[in-house]
Amino acid sequence: MSVKTFKKGEVIYKDGDKITSVYLIQTGAANQCLIRGKKTIDLFQLGSSHILGDQVILGQNTHPTSAVATTETKVLEIPVETLKQQYEGAPQMLKVIIKSLADRLRLAVNDVRSSKLEKDSSPCPEDQVAKAFGAVFHTANHKGDRSTPGRVVVDWNMMKQYSQRVMGEGPKRVEQVINVLVKLKLALYEMGKAPDNPDGPEEIQKVHFLDLGLLESFFEFYQYYYFKNRSDLLKVDELCQQMLDALLKLCENEQPDRFGIVGVEFAKFSEHCKNELGINLNNDHFARLEGKGVFMKRKTGSTGVILQFELKEFRSVFQSWKMLREIEKWNEKGFVDMDEKEDKPKKKTAGGPACPACAVELQAGAKFCHECGHKIVAAA
Incomplete structure (x- = not known):
């Protein structure tokens, strides 16, 4: 255990961070909040003798909220293992009481969190993501023209009107959702002149959806984990994203077996990560991927260890992570930047x-x- 001091405005931890320590506030105060880009959604304040990170008692591995010092704050940092040892050594009745109080606090925090998010003025707040992307999917799926192979084509005005009248989703948000899909090359705009204004500028006439399956997978993935209160799985981990991208690139020319499984040599994957990403692979990296719901089997073959995984599932997860990253940028900037240059991973x-x-x-x-x-x- 050690004493740490945080200056006013300093972040103690962020929501989604792994819980490695519990903090007992000795002096000062901390704001429990949600950090969304440059925006902070305040939840409540904690002061002297209050504990930060106590959710670990209920088995939670990541922080559901962020903590920011609102004044100079001194805390006693207690490693998780030390806390667990003391907790396990407590009388059974005391453990039951502590767990009951912690569970009650968790429910209260979730209620406050949901209430604050309902009032969030972000372009696409957390509780609206699944609804917005689901509205676009269902409109395209129900009203789209499938006569062009490999595409579902929807009239632009039909898309906006149906999404608003039937799905209750505003045209502005629908347009930004489709901008995300176009930016990620999952959709295309068909431009042209309006029939009632042939001399006017070119406008969006139709939307061509290139993979409705991935769009469906994304909003199903999002709503499942969001309403299961597993927001930690909806936070993009840049390292995990780079590793998953590397795996997919290495198996681009591989033919999946009848179960959809492909294999990548561990040695080749390790070398790629070292040369391209500056990462020396170890078990912690695979544990980190598994913490994000990405699992693979290890099989010993004639050329060494082979990493096996379902190609379709990994592609879907990777695409979902890319969408999550674009939504973060959208909320930070207030719009989807179609002209933004793609960030390439940098070596350490x-x-x-x-x-x-x-x-x-x-x-x-x-x-x-x-x-x-x-x-x-x-x-x-």
């Missing part, structure tokens, strides 16, 4: 200390990785 720069698990750069003297929560062991 040499010279500074780095986490052995995820390769992210660390501040000197850090005890835990701020990205993945890995405990940093000081060199002897």
Whole structure:
């Protein structure tokens, strides 16, 4: 255990971060909130003698909210393992009472969180994502023209009107949802002049959806985890995204078996991660992927260890992560930036200390990785 001091405005942890420690506030105060890009949604305040991160008692691995110091705040940092040892050693009746109070607090936090999100003025707040993308899918699925092979084509005015009148989704949000799909090359706009204004500028006439299946998979994926209160699985982990992208690139020319399974040599994957991403693969990386719901089998073959996975599932998950990233940017900027250049993964720069698990750069003297929560062991 150690005492730490946070300055006013300093982030103690963010929602979705792995819970590695519990914090007992000794002096000062912290704001429990949700951080959405440059926007902060306040939930409630905690002060002296209150605990941050107590959800770990209920088995939760990630923080459901963020904590930001509202004044200079001194906390006692208690590693999770230390807390669990003390909790397990407590009398059974006391453990039942603590768990009951923690569970009641969890329900209260979820109620406050839902209430605040309902009033969120973001272009596409969390509780509206599944509805917005679902409205676009169902409109295209029900009203789309399938006469063109590999495409579902919907009249633009029909898309906006049907989404609003039947699905209750506003035209502005519908347009931005489709902008996300066009940006990710899952849809195309067909431009042309309006029939009633042949001399006017070109406008959107139709939308060509290139893969409705992926769109359906995304909003089903989102609504399932959001309403299961597993928002940690709806936060994009850049490292996991890069690793999944690497796996998919390495099996581009592989033919799936009759079960849809493909295999990638571990040695080839490891070499790719090292050369292209600056990552030295270890078990923590695979545990991190599994923490995001991405599982694969390891099989020993004639060429060494083979990583096996269902290609269709991995492609769907990767596409969902890309959509989540675009929604984050949309909420931060207020619109979908169609002209934004694609960010390419950068290798870890040499010279500074780095986490052995995820390769992210660390501040000197850090005890835990701020990205993945890995405990940093000081060199002897």
